Amino acid sequence: MASLKDVQNQITGVKKTKQITKAMNMVASAKLRNAQERIERFRPYADKFYEMLGDLAAGADESVHPLLEVRDEVKTVGIMVCTSDRGLCGAFNVNIINTARKLAKQKADEGKTVKFWCIGKKARDAFRKMDYEIVRAEPDAMSKFDFTLAASVGNELIAGYVAGDLDEVHVVYGEFQSMAKQPPVSLSVLPMAAQGEEGEKAEKATGGSGDYVYEPSVEGLLAELLPRFVKVQVYRGLLDTACSEHAARMAAMDNATKACDELTNTLTLLYNKTRQAAITGDLMDIVGGVEALKG
Amino acid sequence: MANTLKLEIVTPDRKVLSEEVEYVGAPGILGEFGVLPKHVPFLSALGVGNLHYKQNGKAYYVFVAGGFAEVSNDQVTILAEVAEKATEIDTDRASKAKARAEERATKAKERIDGARNQAALRRAISRINCKTSGKNAGTC
Numbered sequence: 001m002a003s004l005k006d007v008q009n010q011i012t013g014v015k016k017t018k019q020i021t022k023a024m025n026m027v028a029s030a031k032l033r034n035a036q037e038r039i040e041r042f043r044p045y046a047d048k049f050y051e052m053l054g055d056l057a058a059g060a061d062e063s064v065h066p067l068l069e070v071r072d073e074v075k076t077v078g079i080m081v082c083t084s085d086r087g088l089c090g091a092f093n094v095n096i097i098n099t100a101r102k103l104a105k106q107k108a109d110e111g112k113t114v115k116f117w118c119i120g121k122k123a124r125d126a127f128r129k130m131d132y133e134i135v136r137a138e139p140d141a142m143s144k145f146d147f148t149l150a151a152s153v154g155n156e157l158i159a160g161y162v163a164g165d166l167d168e169v170h171v172v173y174g175e176f177q178s179m180a181k182q183p184p185v186s187l188s189v190l191p192m193a194a195q196g197e198e199g200e201k202a203e204k205a206t207g208g209s210g211d212y213v214y215e216p217s218v219e220g221l222l223a224e225l226l227p228r229f230v231k232v233q234v235y236r237g238l239l240d241t242a243c244s245e246h247a248a249r250m251a252a253m254d255n256a257t258k259a260c261d262e263l264t265n266t267l268t269l270l271y272n273k274t275r276q277a278a279i280t281g282d283l284m285d286i287v288g289g290v291e292a293l294k295g
Numbered sequence: 296m297a298n299t300l301k302l303e304i305v306t307p308d309r310k311v312l313s314e315e316v317e318y319v320g321a322p323g324i325l326g327e328f329g330v331l332p333k334h335v336p337f338l339s340a341l342g343v344g345n346l347h348y349k350q351n352g353k354a355y356y357v358f359v360a361g362g363f364a365e366v367s368n369d370q371v372t373i374l375a376e377v378a379e380k381a382t383e384i385d386t387d388r389a390s391k392a393k394a395r396a397e398e399r400a401t402k403a404k405e406r407i408d409g410a411r412n413q414a415a416l417r418r419a420i421s422r423i424n425c426k427t428s429g430k431n432a433g434t435c
Contacts, residue, residue, distance in 0.1 A: 038308075041308060041309045041310065042307055042308070044303075044305045044310050045305045045306060045307050045310075045374060048303075048305055048365075048372050048374055049374060051365075052338070052363060052365050052372070052374065055338065055365070055367075056338065146308065147306075147307040147308060147376070150307075151376075211335070211336060212336045212337060212338050212367075213335055213336065213337045213338070214337075214338050214339070215323055215324070215325055215328070215337070215338070215339040215340070216324060216325060216339075216340065220340070221338060221339075221340055221363075224324075224340045224363070225363065232307070235307060
């Protein structure tokens with residue numbers, strides 16, 4: 001049986017851990033609020049953007065822009081993975097990395113070359129150990145990023161696609177659905193055919209008229225809009241991941257705090273039992289001594 | 296309703312403004328355009344420059360860089376990469392950026408992206424103009 005001192009040390013240790021997990025929980029919840037606000041601020045832009053693209057897609061011929069072109073033979077696949085920089089947020093990062101890895105493996109099995117863009121330290125650490133080429137890694141981006149990062153990554157992806165170095169681009173990130181649910185999502189960004197259909201749907205929903213005056217031409221506008229659309233999607237991936245990370249960490253730390261409470265209870269019980277056993281032992285000794293003196 | 300436009304300016308980071316206005320003038324990529332109520336549906340890419348709008352007879356100025364403008368049903372939506380109201384512009388910073396860009400333009404070409412530098416210069420000048428116009432109009 002553990003000695004009294006040992007149990008006491010253990011209890012103090014667990015209590016200290018609990019303090020830390022509780023503090024991390026609170027920090028994560030504060031950061032989560034920030035991240036959620038950013039998403040809220042971004043949403044009007046994204047909504048308007050989809051609307052505008054929808055209006056435009058009505059009058060557009062899908063072969064007018066290189067980003068709309070679907071290639072018959074896909075040789076190279078670009079995957080942008082977005083994870084957090086730091087751990088201690090449950091299975092959040094592992095889930096994203098696994099999703100990306102499965103996608104990469106599937107593409108590699110089909111004989112395609114896979115290239116990675118890694119945003120977040122965890123993604124870089126995971127894919128550095130594998131055989132895939134990492135084109136760009138942003139290990140400390142998640143704590144502080146803005147649209148510029150999304151724009152620069154987006155530009156690289158677009159340039160790669162237009163130059164023919166990439167034939168498909170996917171973005172893997174943690175979608176923020178709710179406080180309890182942040183599933184990894186893989187989104188096909190390029191070629192953009194699928195989004196074109198979505199845009200048309202949006203067009204029907206808003207009931208926008210097709211008689212727009214375009215300046216410059218429809219082609220010119222698409223040339224401006226489509227690259228930006230890629231960046232908007234990249235940015236959304238970043239924002240969602242940031243938000244999900246904090247939500248996941250909050251949940252993980254909440255669980256940890258609860259586990260600490262349970263452990264403290266069990267240990268306190270053990271402590272009391274040990275203490276009582278010691279007292280009983282002492283009493284027996286005294287009684288025994290008294291009996292011996294009597295005799 | 297018939298005599299006003301709803302102007303909304305949004306950037307990826309925030310909603311800059313949402314107001315009922317009487318007139319909007321914006322820097323289109325092919326040149327400045329003006330929008331009054333009952334404008335035909337219109338979609339244009341934006342350049343770098345100053346957007347101005349009139350509200351209760353007063354002119355207000357906003358700096359915008361890149362993006363799109365959509366006009367439909369008396370609603371003007373500006374999706375800009377960057378947008379700053381005249382009141383928010385930091386003139387010192389813009390002046391410094393301007394001086395820096397001008398200095399770079401005169402220096403040897405090594406390691407400096409000329410086009411980028413020119414864009415920076417244009418942005419700085421536009422910002423300063425925006426501030427000045429706002430001040431002249433008494434709304435900043």
